[in-house]
Amino acid sequence: MEMKNREAIIETYKLAKAKYEKWGIDTDKVLEDIEKVAISIHCWQGDDVRGFENPEGSLTGGIQATGSYPGAARNPEELRADIDKVLTMIPGKHRLNLHAIYAETNGQKVERNELKPEHFKNWVEWAKERGLGLDFNPSCFSHELSADGLTLSHPDKKVRDFWIEHCKASRKISEYFGKELGTASVTNVWIPDGYKDIPVDRLAPRKRLQESLDEIFKEEINPAYHLDAVECKLFGIGSESYVVGSHEFYMGYALKNNKLLTLDAGHFHPTEVISDKISSVLNFSDELLLHVSRPVRWDSDHVVLLTDELRNIAEEIVRGNFIDRVHIGLDFFDASINRIAAWAIGTRNMIKAMLIAMLEPSDYLKDVEANGDYTTRLALLEEFKTYPSGAIWDYYCLTKEVAVGEEWLEEVQNYEKEVLSKR
Template identity: 65%
Template sequence: MTVQEAYEEAKKSYEKWGVDVEEALRRLQSIPISIHCWQGDDIGGFEVNANELSGGIDVTGNYPGKAGTPEELRSDLEKALSLIPGQHRINLHAIYAETEGEVVDRDELEPKHFANWVNWAKEQGLGLDFNPTLFSHPKAADDLTLSHPNEEIREFWINHCKASRKIGEYFGKELGTAALTNIWIPDGYKDLPSDRLTPRKRLKDSLDRIFQSEISENYNLDSVESKLFGIGSEAYVVGSHEFYFGYALQNHKLCLLDTGHFHPTEMVSNKISAMLMYTDQLALHVSRPVRWDSDHVVLLDEELKEIALELVRCDALDQVRIGLDFFDASINRVAAWTIGTRNMIKALLYALLMPNDHLQKLQEEGDFTERLTLLEEFKTYPFGAIWDYYCSQMEVPVKETWLNEVRTYEKEVLTKR
């Protein structure tokens, strides 16, 4: 049976329940995923005076072929994008600046240091998002930045974040699509603090100073990202979920939820509808924690599907910016991008193909028997045939055949680095 024939048969199964498959595919095509550049080089970046990775972040593995230059990283991204259906975005960190050999500290970064990224994004038809890098730097050696008791150190990081917002604005103006500039800091303490309030007061003051300058949301959107704990901040993190959600609500910023930044039994999918009651926009960094915030490659697991279902059920696909955040150096890095991003898109398609209106009606009527029956039976509906057809229509490899292209690229490009 051909891909087209399998699609036509599968389509009938879904249409029986009132699912408009063609509309689902059209909607899917319009959803951009912000793909994180740092999977390609293990969060190394291109600073002239590169520093050892810090901030409670760890990348394990030494698979050959890591990108060592901006050109190599962009080439690897192009290969991954050629295997992923749809039109997407690339998410950059400040350490990916290109300064032509000049030492430029992070508080002095300017849009010109990202001109090559913008020109490349224009050629590829991509949007760009941005993140100030508040780790892997001598002034972050004790894992305190925007909440640091030393005013000079705080000022340095405040200025870095201000510069980063200007870079995000530059992306938005040049590319015609607003950048999301997201602030995450590693600040916290390994053991129980004797004062939780004062560091949070300093963090709030720092954020207030960072956001003093008004930037049009046509060009840049600001988000703040929480975390429950990290290596070296097991007992206390200054920028907790409660802190940032409150700050975001009060200051009209986006609250960003990283799926690895909560307790292992805490589901981000369960937070989306509650938070959308009080804010117009949210952002996601989709990752996969294994026992801790280990940033494994995203799988098509139950939580990923539930996140996608919540976005669709809440009619929130235009309100939530979806980004990825994982880094695995134990496998081919281009394959990691491809697996994780394709899985995020698969989850969205799975959600779009559910008879969500009917399921909601069943819940309201109290018919939990049919509701549970359908939820379980749809797990084995011919979703794969719809996915294969979508990939075919988007002119990317169907099924696992994409791995052949990665193997060829590995042989011809990656192993020669």
């Protein structure tokens, strides 16, 4: 960046800093705090959730990646290279979220219930070199034993046992991540189980799921290395009428068994938002996992935008002093646009939302609200929407030596020309 532009960003930051100081907000301290917020970036944006087990196979389990933009990663090396490129555009130190289908088995067929830490050794070494944490997910979809849409709740015990063993293996892989990288790995259990049409017996599948989960979590693992999470859903493709792992089921299970509840932004009614659920759940649970996505009429996992709801999610985390209790993961995949750009847009927006929330005089606003002065509350909330948070963001990017403003787009375009277009 030219010296003239750098000086302009610094000067603009000083002006913005002075404006925020009027409300007792120390922007230098905010920038120290935002750097501690680690976003778990999902690996599956880079290859449309194909994984390495059967890259040519079709997705099942209510998952769809639409579009055919050229340049998808075809192997572990390409995927890691793409993620490396994304990390150069994102300020701060973050995490990577892996699915079990991203195991590296050296060309050998290894069933999912037989996966071991050694199949993720390359990911761990890669993460160590970059100072990143890793999170994990069993992959209970796109498999011959999930073809009928049932896994851990399947009436056939042999099928249930296969997926139980897979989830147990996933927990040991997660523990390995935590031990090797010095930061607890969050492993999230999501299953596609449900029915397209109305079932007669809603109870029996849920009883089977409960028993399966009890068996999966039977072995205690040190939370310094590994944390368990369970993810609910309202409906999916092929499970439009009934989902075994509903919100009520998993909320009850998580609270009773001291597991993290996972709230996915796309897993509820179109008018229902997860921002409103955060403070409710954390009244009764120590920690919480978020999957931040953007649903468009359904759980379509669009790239995260800086919407009101994204800002509301961040505001709830900051206002409630929940930063150390909420694990923020991303979950979107768009194959209709440049995949590197999708990662950059979504991740930068999540960090921006957290930064904007930290620049709010929340303590003052809480006092105003407690005194019943709703006029001042509304007026200030609206005024702060146009406060110069963008100047703080640009300065943060500058100090972290990542692209400022839209400069990252040129980097993506060059990478597409030099790397992606040749795949």
